[in-house]
Amino acid sequence: MLIADIIRSKGSDVVTASPNDTVADLAGLLAEHRIGAVVVSGDGVTIDGIVSERDVVRAIPTRGADLISVKVSEIMTREVVTCTPKQTVVQLADLMTQHRFRHLPVVENDALVAIISIGDIVKARTALLEDERDQLIDYVRQ
Ligand code: AMP
Secondary structure, three states: OEHHHHHHHHOOOOOEEOOOOEHHHHHHHHHHHOOOEEEEOOOOOOOOEEEEHHHHHHHHHHHHHHHHHOEHHHHOEOOOOOEOOOOEHHHHHHHHHHHOOOEEEEEEOOEEEEEEEHHHHHHHHHHHHHHHHHHHHHHHHO
């Protein structure tokens, strides 16, 4: 199964934050959309970084209560690993395991087109395994 197949069913909405947004703004976005990470982009197309709830938690020991007014650009990850719609679900599962993160922005022709979370990958792999199991049961019963 390709990432393009997942995008077809879940859609290509990507929630983005501006690098100048504060951590309070970020928390509002994560809560409003019930998500764990947003892509940081000044123009909504080019990726400047990615910031997840983990970055917020990790910054608390050093920034303390002032953290809520810190800019997202100060806590985001700048080296973003991305994928393309032509990659497979298994390839993304491997990438997420290798890098220990749960989100992968999808890029096509240098533009941000979607984001895939570990939840999307688990759902797709479970559906694939269930299909295979049903086919095997049908085969054995013939
Ligand atoms: P996550 O597990 O996705 O909440 O993210 C854990 C850490 O990895 C955080 O520091 C994120 O900023 C970072 N991160 C998440 N996704 C990516 C990605 N695609 N590329 C680079 N860093 C990422």
